[in-house]
Amino acid sequence: MTASYAAGTPWPRRPPGPNRADERYAQIYETAARLFYEKGYSRTSLQDLANAVGLQKGSLYHYIDSKEDLLFGITEYAHNFFLQLLEGVDEENLSPLAKLERMLRLHAEFAAAHFHVTAAFYNDRSALSEERQERVVQTRDAYEARLRQLVRDGQAAGEVAADVDPRMAVFGVLGMINWINQWYRPEGRMSPQEIATVFATLSVRALRPVCTCTDGDGGRQAPSSAKASPAAP
Amino acid sequence: MTASYAAGTPWPRRPPGPNRADERYAQIYETAARLFYEKGYSRTSLQDLANAVGLQKGSLYHYIDSKEDLLFGITEYAHNFFLQLLEGVDEENLSPLAKLERMLRLHAEFAAAHFHVTAAFYNDRSALSEERQERVVQTRDAYEARLRQLVRDGQAAGEVAADVDPRMAVFGVLGMINWINQWYRPEGRMSPQEIATVFATLSVRALRPVCTCTDGDGGRQAPSSAKASPAAP
Amino acid sequence: MTASYAAGTPWPRRPPGPNRADERYAQIYETAARLFYEKGYSRTSLQDLANAVGLQKGSLYHYIDSKEDLLFGITEYAHNFFLQLLEGVDEENLSPLAKLERMLRLHAEFAAAHFHVTAAFYNDRSALSEERQERVVQTRDAYEARLRQLVRDGQAAGEVAADVDPRMAVFGVLGMINWINQWYRPEGRMSPQEIATVFATLSVRALRPVCTCTDGDGGRQAPSSAKASPAAP
């Protein structure tokens, strides 16, 4: 797997061969992703979509069988990304934390580059059929399990602080990344790759063992630590 | 402001005086928050809500004027929390990073304790009227600005690594926290306070200056740093 | 079972208790039965029905959950009739042919008195869900099997001509009766009971052993018989 995720045309096509209608498919799915991002899946009507692509409402049904197909097609894009990510990363010969960092970087880059897609993936999953939700959830769970394992491996290797709770740590770094679609704008200052680097770095810093030396007070003055008792009830 | 956020009955009441119907208001708003969380605001019908509280659909209109009122009431709960958080934290005499850590801890505790509320706040904001959205966004922006300022202050004080981008850092820690509603379950192993402590700690560790000493390998093995060139195109 | 089939209000009611909306239910189902009879189920729109009962299209959904419910409710009327008919007739102490005649008479009377219902039952069954179709078909088959058995019993008792094929005979008499809805009009000359008597009599005459005596020419001039060779290919 390369650093960038760019499957050719990710959207479903009905006729298998090359087809001059492929542009329409892409146009429809891309517009749908944008509208779902802007208003939410349920608040986007097919009338909205038809208007945006310049078709009649009914004409959309040449390209889809149901509105849910649109959402599913979009979530499949993300789903397939995670599947590839799961397969790809183990091929490389890296330390656990390096692997983790690599996965998070790729994930974050994808989350920014395809923020419409990840927004649909996370916000409107409940609009998919039970069956389809389960598929998505299974892959998501496998992905999270892989990340947790890397954290544990990193702890065994001394790369990750022993007091880190792998579950919490993974929830935390995923939150950072999956939150990107809430604020990212393509016209913004930073590219998806730059954002990915920043977040991968922040994640690694959060996980690494706490420095205990004295030449610098970074570690000492941390105003509280994981051992700190929780705030008063 | 105390460590825990617990405004008495946060839900709106139409008749201003005390009223034996207050329970109904609370029941309706709490049930709505749960349903919105489970299915999304738009996919939850007032019939669903009426069924869940044991009323007829029409009877709900004794308690609300519109469906949006429910969503607004719920988001107001979060909104008011942020307003209080903004006011409260400066009263304390703490270093910037300590203040930041305190805000994040309170925020995270709220995010877990009221995960239904924060989910509605972030996922269904686009269903509010323009006017109401703007109000919410303004407060959110003020909150984020305050956090960024604390990061910058921390950098000035040497508590926060100089190479941290305040915008990215704040987006990152907010993502961690606002993601809590995606995985938190009240019946889970950790209490909101414990979760809050963990995330506050992780955040602080991510922000603090990188340790450069040699007595310990925490710093050396960081597999990449913020200066690392982004992944290849 | 009495000779006439008159269950009080045959149409479904949602709230179980007595209800002032029962009239509406009856009005809607009766109008639906009439419209389905006139134009067929598929060619009758809910708009047609709404217009006919003076409601808005959407208001019909207070009384039904789907258009198919209307068809199902109507076919249930016939379905229940056949179930009662199956149970009821054996209680009487009659000869096989007398029982058969009694069932056919009751069936024919029902077919005329409720010609809207039987028309829907037979013409639009394919619009019901698979599940519901199967239910109906099972009962229909049980009913036909009972009639065939009565024909066979009649043959054993010498009441029915031995050369009669029970399957064909039952198909024939059912055809007679189920065809009633094609021509019956309530304002016509004959009442359902009169029609039922005529058809029961015709059926019995068709089944009885052929007379072979000579005092009368009834038997002799039958222009062909079951033994006649089929028409030329």
Next chain:
Amino acid sequence: MTASYAAGTPWPRRPPGPNRADERYAQIYETAARLFYEKGYSRTSLQDLANAVGLQKGSLYHYIDSKEDLLFGITEYAHNFFLQLLEGVDEENLSPLAKLERMLRLHAEFAAAHFHVTAAFYNDRSALSEERQERVVQTRDAYEARLRQLVRDGQAAGEVAADVDPRMAVFGVLGMINWINQWYRPEGRMSPQEIATVFATLSVRALRPVCTCTDGDGGRQAPSSAKASPAAP
């Protein structure tokens, strides 16, 4: 008219001359008849038909001008049969009851051999234009009138029981025959001709004068007669 009805290619053709596309016409009309039989005219879409014949929906319009054309073409097949039947039977020199038996036999044979056609003819007539319906109804009425006249002639000749109501008798025998499409299957035990013979025989037996002699108990034990008072309320 021969005993079997087999007009060469009954389906309409647009280009009047002979044409290698005739097979397509036949295929389309026959498939349509089958589909209409299985699901009803209104519930069969042109997409269903196109799929079944291996064409695209739009391509059907090379062969038809409208969906109704298909139904009309099919009903015309039956319509023409009845016209031929009306013309043909009087040429023969037979007694009234023999003529009647002959017509019913031919009708029944047609009804079985072309059960798809007769099903469409009777079930979906209401989907034709007013004009076309009227044409069909006129022919049907003429046909029924001819049958009634034969019954009356048979009564005058003493071949048919005097107490038979010609209208009812004709409705009855037509019901038997027109019901055939509800149960006939080509792979069944009996051929259309055998079925036709059975039903013609049953009809004749039902109509003939009741035997009043004593050598045999066929007549005496008829459990009720046309004079019997109708069943109790």
Next chain:
DNA sequence: GATGAATGAGGTTTCATTCAT
């Protein structure tokens, strides 16, 4: 306070039909 009938706008979907290619 509560009901439930009724509304009316708008949602997703189907489908016969047209037409440029």
Next chain:
DNA sequence: GATGAATGAAACCTCATTCAT
């Protein structure tokens, strides 16, 4: 002859909301 994109009307259905009781 055949395609398949596109249309537009109309279908079934949902639902927030109103209101007389």
